[in-house]
Amino acid sequence: xxxxxxxEDQVNVAEGNPLxxxxxxxxxxxxxxxxxxxxxxxxxxxxxxxxxxxxxVKGSYGFEAEFNKSQTSFHLKKPSAxxxxxxxxxxxxxxxxxxxxxxxxxxxxxxxxKP
Amino acid sequence: xxxxxxxxxxxxxATGQRVTLRCSPRSGDLSVYWYQQSLDQGLxxxxxxxxxxxxxxxxxxxxxxxxxxxxxxSELNLSSLxxxxxxxxxxxxxxxxxRAGxxxxxxxxxxxxx
Numbered sequence: 001x002x003x004x005x006x007x008e009d010q011v012n013v014a015e016g017n018p019l020x021x022x023x024x025x026x027x028x029x030x031x032x033x034x035x036x037x038x039x040x041x042x043x044x045x046x047x048x049x050x051x052x053x054x055x056x057v058k059g060s061y062g063f064e065a066e067f068n069k070s071q072t073s074f075h076l077k078k079p080s081a082x083x084x085x086x087x088x089x090x091x092x093x094x095x096x097x098x099x100x101x102x103x104x105x106x107x108x109x110x111x112x113x114k115p
Numbered sequence: 116x117x118x119x120x121x122x123x124x125x126x127x128x129a130t131g132q133r134v135t136l137r138c139s140p141r142s143g144d145l146s147v148y149w150y151q152q153s154l155d156q157g158l159x160x161x162x163x164x165x166x167x168x169x170x171x172x173x174x175x176x177x178x179x180x181x182x183x184x185x186x187x188x189s190e191l192n193l194s195s196l197x198x199x200x201x202x203x204x205x206x207x208x209x210x211x212x213x214r215a216g217x218x219x220x221x222x223x224x225x226x227x228x229x
Contacts, residue, residue: 034217043117043205043220044158051215090158092218101146101171103218107157 002027002095004074006106013081014114021076021109023091032094033074034103035065039087047089050074061085081113118142121206121221129229133194136224140187140208146170147189148209148218149181153202164189193226201228 004025013019025031032051036044048059055067065076076089088108095102118141128134140147149161160173164183175181178196183189193200203225207218 032215036220041225043119043222044207044218045117046217046219049215049217101163101165102160102173103148104160105150105158 002031002093002102002104004033004091004093004104004106006089006091006109008109009107010110010112012112012114015083016080019078019081019085019111019113021089021091021111023074023076023106025072025074025091025093027093027096029096031074032096033065033067034092034094035059035063035074035076036090036092036105037061037087038090038108044090047076081111083113083115086111086113117219117221119206119208119219119221121204121224123224124222125225125227127227127229128196130196130198132196132228133192134196134226136191136193136204136206136226138189138191138206138208138221140189140206141219144208144210144219145187146209147183147187148207149175149189149191150205150207151202152205152223153199158205161191196226196228198228201226 034049035047038044050057050067058064091106120139122137145166148163151159161175163171181191203223205223207220209216
């Protein structure tokens, strides 16, 4: 079965410092991986995805993610955090095996960026 | 703005009642997904439709049902409501024809059961 895990419930970082939000996955076959951000009382917004190709994927708002097949990870990164990046971040994987209509979301990581 | 519209944004009702949540997908998207987000919990996948047909089912209770209409909008019906059904319900859409496609989420319908 496909799944993703976000091992950290919360990540704290100072403004201007680099940030990393971790995600590991478990899939059969090649993974289709996604990152979403959710601001308070809002819907989820798509940030970026990895389908194939370059392991470093660039997305919205200066975010990027690194796909690492050997470590089955897809960590979200940003070189310099902003206070406005504070939000809930979700990693997701698409089931490309039995039913590609299914997306599996991680439990979410709350990012706190302090001034 | 994702292009996905959900109504109502907020709904307060009593236990035992029935409510209907509505979703209009992005123009051109054939696939609609429903998710439930409870406090302190992640996203729980409920059900997915593609062009009017059910394609995937998640942890959807028997008290809940959904459908997608010919104009592609979708409705999620929640009946015999319990306190534990209080949550944020999200609709998402995607083109559906591409395995690489991402989901686009609406702003959600916040249901409070008293």
